[in-house]
């Protein structure tokens with residue numbers, strides 16, 4: 001199997017020609033950074049960006065990867081009204097996301113598009129509002145709290161496996177099954193209940209919103225929501241909003257104690273003792289629901305493919321599961337005893353990070369990075385999918401090699417900033433522990449009694465960026481009893 005991003009005829013072999021030495025200090029970028037005064041601009045395509053915007057819309061990763069292949073670690077150009085800077089090097093990624101995070105805000109256009117569904121949740125907010133929301137939510141996503149939700153993940157996984165019995169001998173809609181299952185998990189974690197019909201309607205609405213949002217990113221302004229051609233977006237937003245508000249109303253009338261994420265949000269207080277108001281609760285629930293299942297479904301889909309296409313690795317994980325679990329369901333205490341399963345998930349997230357391109361940032365004040373001074377208002381682009389396939393940091397970057405995450409394997413240390421499927425710095429994914437726990441549980445439940453295999457005659461999936469990185473055709477696999 002080839003894991004490279006096949007982008008039409010173009011295949012990304014990022015930076016291979018630039019530096020095979022794996023020594024960061026000898027890279028083109030480092031040379032460039034030390035020899036450049038802050039007045040100089042990094043190299044990049046000429047023009048005002050029409051062509052580049054068209055190319056990005058057609059094939060985002062291929063286009064941005066192509067710039068870096070040609071121009072180096074820091075690429076700068078004009079993209080319509082913006083001065084656009086794209087970074088690839090792990091040190092620059094950390095300089096931006098960790099050291100300079102207070103000088104960056106999310107790209108307002110992306111914020112505007114996301115806000116139509118997410119309101120002013122932690123994903124969208126900036127400055128002191130973001131800090132307050134993040135501090136209020138963080139304890140609810142801490143490992144101990146997430147571990148308490150694990151039995152519920154197990155129950156959802158076991159029910160799903162029962163539903164799938166016998167369904168997958170020929171071809172099984174693996175991607176659709178992962179989307180349904182991760183939605184089930186997040187609904188139960190949030191509201192302690194789930195409803196199949198509601199889940200199906202919500203899944204359809206999420207799909208419509210993703211398609212619309214991908215189109216909107218490449219237009220400078222959105223037409224108003226009342227415009228006749230906005231009917232699908234209007235309907236999708238109304239479906240999701242109605243569904244979250246109904247759950248909030250249900251909880252108001254329910255006196256029984258719950259130990260779920262909504263309960264955590266209702267009880268959360270800021271340092272002044274204030275909680276979320278009704279609108280705030282709605283927004284945080286919406287973000288937890290949307291951010292909490294789409295990305296995990298994409299990750300599990302790619303993990304399924306990596307397992308199906310690497311039967312030996314899959315067999316070794318199955319043996320580890322037999323040894324540690326001996327047929328019983330996993331508990332939180334078991335997860336650290338499953339390093340092989342854990343490494344397979346980490347490697348999947350390296351090759352196919354669902355957040356293949358981080359939400360683009362804007363410099364709010366001058367930012368100095370890589371020896372260049374980035375002016376206020378400039379756009380900053382970071383692309384984990386490219387950094388994570390850079391041969392300077394990952395030997396055989398396009399191969400599935402879970403052992404690279406085994407410190408004893410001799411693969412060498414991965415530089416900080418080179419592996420960032422959950423982002424980095426203060427705005428790192430709030431749900432990273434939730435997501436890894438869920439993937440471990442579902443992965444263990446699947447491979448305990450089943451084997452995943454490719455469907456004969458179907459071509460290997462190719463990645464496509466639709467908000468999350470997904471196979472361009474819905475992934476089908478065979479699910480066989482082992």
Ligand code: HEM
Pocket residue numbers: 122123124134287288291292293295296299353354355358359360420421422423424426427428429430431432434435
């Ligand atoms: C494999 C699954 C997941 C991946 C790969 C992922 C990835 C990411 C990334 C890369 C970011 C940072 C975006 C940026 O810096 O621009 C992010 C932010 C976020 N994620 Fe996740 N995520 C996953 C699952 C989840 C889950 C399960 C939840 C909640 C239950 C969640 C909630 C959030 C929230 C609330 C933010 C915004 C944090 C902030 O701005 O302070 N994510 N995620």
